[in-house]
Amino acid sequence: MNRAHDEEFHRYVAARGPALLRAAMQLTGDRGEAEDLLQAALVKTYLAWERINDRGSVDGYVRRAMVNTQISWWRRRKLEVYPTDVLPDRPVDDHTRRSEMHDALGRALDRLPRRQRVAVMLRYYEDMPEAEIAEVLGVSIGTVKSTVSRAVAKLRDDTALEHDFAEVHAIDTDS
Structure with a gap:
């Protein structure tokens, strides 16, 4: 090359x-x-x-x-799990809690207005800098900053998200 x-x-x-x-x-x-x-x-x-x-x-x-x-x-990959009569010392991570939290966050993002949702996704999921987001959305950097800030504030105040996370935490501590 x-x-x-x-x-x-x-x-x-x-x-x-x-x-x-x-x-x-x-x-x-x-x-x-x-x-x-x-x-x-x-x-x-x-x-x-x-x-x-x-x-x-x-x-x-x-x-x-x-x-x-x-x-x-x-x-x-070959089978790497062998049956045994002895339980391992550390618990096995079943990924259920992470999946439920991911679903709860997805629902919360869906409740945001489209522009805020897109700005948050580009900023935090795609790790794009604010200048690049501004270019993609055709707005100023200040607009990107305020849009992301408002979206994050809405997510913080989202009682449904808080309830979903509390449920996931309760399930995790019960087991």
């Missing part, structure tokens, strides 16, 4: 790496595995970089590479 493509790829990884790592975390549930998965997907993307004509679709390419790689890893 030529030097210009190398630099373009490095800029892409620097800009989108954190958001892609969060996507990998959603696939694996483990930070170390997520980093390995993202690295494998970025290697595939780097090798195909010159063939990717639409630079706007690179995130989709990387995410698809992560999904395909994760599926391949699942298929290759």
Whole structure:
């Protein structure tokens, strides 16, 4: 690959790496595995970089590479759980609580007005800087800041979200 493509790829990884790592975390549930998965997907993307004509679709390419790689890893793994009469010392994390909290937060975000929801999603889920969000939404940076601030305040005051989180916490402490 030529030097210009190398630099373009490095800029892409620097800009989108954190958001892609969060996507990998959603696939694996483990930070170390997520980093390995993202690295494998970025290697595939780097090798195909010159063939990717639409630079706007690179995130989709990387995410698809992560999904395909994760599926391949699942298929290759041997059974690593062996029945035993002895219980492990530490409890097993069933991910139920995290899933219920994620669902509750999703419902709370759905209750926000569209512009606030989009601003929060771009800021915190996609980890975009305020200037980039302003450009995407076609508004000023100050508008982005105030929109995100109002959205976060609404989420803090959302009694339904507070109730959902309290229920999840109660379920977690009961077990």
